[in-house]
Amino acid sequence: MTATAAISVRDLRKAYGPNEVLRGVSFDVAPNEVLCVIGPSGSGKSTMLKCLNLLERPTGGSVVVAGVTLTDPKADVDAARTKIGMVFQHFNLFGHLDVLSNVTLALRHVRKLGRAEAEEIAHAQLARLGLAHLARHRPANLSGGQQQRVAIARSLAMSPEVMLFDEATSALDPELVKDVLAVMRELAGTGMTMVVVTHEMGFAQEVADRVIFMDGGLIAEDGGAREVLGDPSSPRLREFLSQVL
Amino acid sequence: MNDFLHTFFDWSEITGILPSLLTEGLRNTLLIAVLAILFGLAVGVLLAMLLLSRRRLVRLPARIYVDVFRGLPAIVTVSLIGLGLPAAGVRPFGRSPLGYAVIAVGLISAAYCAEIFRSGIQSVPPGQMQAGRSLGMSYLTTMRLVIVPQGVRNVLPALTGQFIVDVKESSLVYLLGLGAGQRELYFIAQEQQAASYNASALVAAGLCYLVITIPLTYLVNWLDRRMREGRPARTAGGAADPGAPPDGAGAGAGGAVGAGVDGKAEGALLTARDGGEGRA
Ligand SMILES: Nc1ncnc2c1ncn2[C@@H]1O[C@H](COP(=O)(O)OP(=O)(O)O)[C@@H](O)[C@H]1O
Numbered sequence A: 001m002t003a004t005a006a007i008s009v010r011d012l013r014k015a016y017g018p019n020e021v022l023r024g025v026s027f028d029v030a031p032n033e034v035l036c037v038i039g040p041s042g043s044g045k046s047t048m049l050k051c052l053n054l055l056e057r058p059t060g061g062s063v064v065v066a067g068v069t070l071t072d073p074k075a076d077v078d079a080a081r082t083k084i085g086m087v088f089q090h091f092n093l094f095g096h097l098d099v100l101s102n103v104t105l106a107l108r109h110v111r112k113l114g115r116a117e118a119e120e121i122a123h124a125q126l127a128r129l130g131l132a133h134l135a136r137h138r139p140a141n142l143s144g145g146q147q148q149r150v151a152i153a154r155s156l157a158m159s160p161e162v163m164l165f166d167e168a169t170s171a172l173d174p175e176l177v178k179d180v181l182a183v184m185r186e187l188a189g190t191g192m193t194m195v196v197v198t199h200e201m202g203f204a205q206e207v208a209d210r211v212i213f214m215d216g217g218l219i220a221e222d223g224g225a226r227e228v229l230g231d232p233s234s235p236r237l238r239e240f241l242s243q244v245l
Numbered sequence B: 001m002n003d004f005l006h007t008f009f010d011w012s013e014i015t016g017i018l019p020s021l022l023t024e025g026l027r028n029t030l031l032i033a034v035l036a037i038l039f040g041l042a043v044g045v046l047l048a049m050l051l052l053s054r055r056r057l058v059r060l061p062a063r064i065y066v067d068v069f070r071g072l073p074a075i076v077t078v079s080l081i082g083l084g085l086p087a088a089g090v091r092p093f094g095r096s097p098l099g100y101a102v103i104a105v106g107l108i109s110a111a112y113c114a115e116i117f118r119s120g121i122q123s124v125p126p127g128q129m130q131a132g133r134s135l136g137m138s139y140l141t142t143m144r145l146v147i148v149p150q151g152v153r154n155v156l157p158a159l160t161g162q163f164i165v166d167v168k169e170s171s172l173v174y175l176l177g178l179g180a181g182q183r184e185l186y187f188i189a190q191e192q193q194a195a196s197y198n199a200s201a202l203v204a205a206g207l208c209y210l211v212i213t214i215p216l217t218y219l220v221n222w223l224d225r226r227m228r229e230g231r232p233a234r235t236a237g238g239a240a241d242p243g244a245p246p247d248g249a250g251a252g253a254g255g256a257v258g259a260g261v262d263g264k265a266e267g268a269l270l271t272a273r274d275g276g277e278g279r280a
């Protein structure tokens, strides 16, 4: 385990009953590194990502993120999660709140900031993502691309040290994908440590420092973006790439 | 035919009883009903949370409570509490039957509200809990700020139905015997009917109940619509976006806002099989 790693995963296992979904996954993510995770549907990518902030409780192995050993039963998981932003495929914006309140909710009730201070942070974050004019809109009135950018703003408002993306563009209409990818690319440019589960091979090629190929609950390939995507060694990865490209 | 009209719609009977119905009766009926509804809502939310627990030992007492109070006839529950408790020396409300009626109707209401809230909470997509937890909010905070508000919205019509039942069941307090100033709508009408052998007072009381229950439905529908559409954009605090278009018209920087896009996103959200309940 590298002492300086932002994320350190060792022999991570997750089973649902007899169904072993993660069968011993180990990897590190260095600070400022962008790691893309690719792999066929059902290979355990989402489960692995949710184990990184303990939305799913691992059945074995250890997960250390931002200096906190999350798999330690004594860990303050809620506190650790404020350092780990997560963006979901289906946005999961709070439907009963307007955009501004979506972003301020955790600032107010976790960070315990006052309304004015929380709204100042939220407005700044929304402006940064080109969403300032939507502050008073309900999520249902926004396009998918706008909703996903609000979800990113909501995570970033907590000033996380690590950002997790689970197929953030998979639920979007094709013409809206590029807006969200642009935000993610810009975020990577600021030095944010990111783990990105994606089917966007172009994005992985361009932005990822490293790529992991998952297959059947295991890491089948792990290496630099160029070598994994450009010169796949295993037939499984070659087959997968030929299908998504 | 004349007899029929005279028995049910005697004008002097109605105008004679109306003042006490409106001053004393309506007030006490509303007092019992409103307090019982509030009691039922508060206890109902708590019970719903217990019903949703992963621990059997937590679920079980709540389950038994709900089954018992939904299974007993209201008249039995009101008698047991209003007549039984004082007889057993438990007299938190002294001799006033109103307090016992509030508790009895409230306990029944809580059982129904618990089931209504439980189904409402379960109707909220699991991604909402995951999003809340991923931001560092605790299970209970996410429940309170994210899940319950949306769950309640999904079951407002069912809750309205329960409020109406509570208003009607407040009349069962007549079993406990009511003194001057304590009488509610039914008790007053029934006294008058017994004295005059004329049902017009009951008709007048019935109208008073409808005056409460029918507007209640429309009030909740109005609230429901208001909550769904969201409050109109507030101007205070909106200083940062002076050029904000009106709600629902937002074609923003991100480009096209299509009803199709929103519809698809919503459908996907509702059917998302997105893993466990995230109650780590
Ligand atoms: N909550 C759950 N209960 C049972 N099985 C699950 C659950 N979540 C995921 N799985 C199973 O785990 C496997 C991996 O799922 P997932 O991590 O979502 O894969 P991916 O994101 O790579 O498509 C799938 O076979 C899926 O059916």
Ligand SMILES: [Mg+2]
Binding pocket: A045, A046, A047, A167
């Ligand atoms: Mg997935």
